[in-house]
Amino acid sequence: MFQETSSQAAAVAEITSGGLLAPKISARRLNVFYGHKQALFDVDLDIFPRGVTALIGPSGCGKSTFLRCLNRMNDTIENCTVTGSVLLEGVDILASDIDVTALRSRVGMVFQRPNPFPKSIFDNVAYGLRIHRLAQSRSELEDRVEASLRGAGLWDEVKDRLRESGTSLSGGQQQRLCIARAIALEPEVILMDEPCSALDPVATAKVEELIGRLSENYTIVIVTHSMQQAARVSQRTAFFHMGRIVEEGDTREIFTNPKDERTESYITGRIG
Numbered sequence: 001m002f003q004e005t006s007s008q009a010a011a012v013a014e015i016t017s018g019g020l021l022a023p024k025i026s027a028r029r030l031n032v033f034y035g036h037k038q039a040l041f042d043v044d045l046d047i048f049p050r051g052v053t054a055l056i057g058p059s060g061c062g063k064s065t066f067l068r069c070l071n072r073m074n075d076t077i078e079n080c081t082v083t084g085s086v087l088l089e090g091v092d093i094l095a096s097d098i099d100v101t102a103l104r105s106r107v108g109m110v111f112q113r114p115n116p117f118p119k120s121i122f123d124n125v126a127y128g129l130r131i132h133r134l135a136q137s138r139s140e141l142e143d144r145v146e147a148s149l150r151g152a153g154l155w156d157e158v159k160d161r162l163r164e165s166g167t168s169l170s171g172g173q174q175q176r177l178c179i180a181r182a183i184a185l186e187p188e189v190i191l192m193d194e195p196c197s198a199l200d201p202v203a204t205a206k207v208e209e210l211i212g213r214l215s216e217n218y219t220i221v222i223v224t225h226s227m228q229q230a231a232r233v234s235q236r237t238a239f240f241h242m243g244r245i246v247e248e249g250d251t252r253e254i255f256t257n258p259k260d261e262r263t264e265s266y267i268t269g270r271i272g
């Protein structure tokens, strides 16, 4: 269950070396309401730079709601109110004067179902670069598209078909295309909401391997229903239950020596 690449091991060492690193993101007293229904209750969580933090817990416990707070995706949901603070390198991203478009280019997101635009493979990756005017010339655009596709481990599979539609790819390739689209903007943080739930085991393994490589350079937060996946890809884990964080910390510790009986029940399959 706990096979680590050397880079993941390095990330673990860095993250766990006496807590020397400042958190990349700190959520404090985060409360989220959908209308009158409260979905998160006073959630505090630090997310450390680089490496992977997994959010686990039973269905409806608030994992996706929490994830969406980290790049203000809850703003798009009518009736959703968020209180508390989410500090990204010390700056509260929930503040009213935050440029949400700029925030989302720093904190990218990959969704449960691969959602490529109905555009060519090239244009899917080029889209954000064009919108944000991140390439000054056609050749720079092409270079950045190639680098992003290489970064997502997809280049060799698509280099001869860049003009074909993104939707013509397999599900696993589409998800890696969405990851390429996210990393094209060189975000600092990548949020992943069950990125493998629609994929077969082979495609899942490729995306997990990719997550391991990306975690050398990016801070990754992943929601997963698979405890095996959380154990394989993450160095830190937070266990949510009924809108609260019950326990969080080193993944190995959470899975081998949980402190709270609700965590233990969940990881041993007694609640779920």
Ligand SMILES: Nc1ncnc2c1ncn2[C@@H]1O[C@H](COP(=O)(O)OP(=O)(O)OP(=O)(O)O)[C@@H](O)[C@H]1O
Pocket (backbone or CB within 6 Å): 034, 039, 057, 058, 059, 060, 061, 062, 063, 064, 065, 066, 077
């Ligand atoms: N758009 C919404 N409108 C109203 N209630 C919502 C909305 N999204 C989520 N909720 C409610 O908020 C609570 C937390 O939901 P959330 O999707 O964050 O949980 P989750 O842990 O990600 O669940 P799952 O694992 O099933 O995806 C649930 O009770 C859910 O019904």
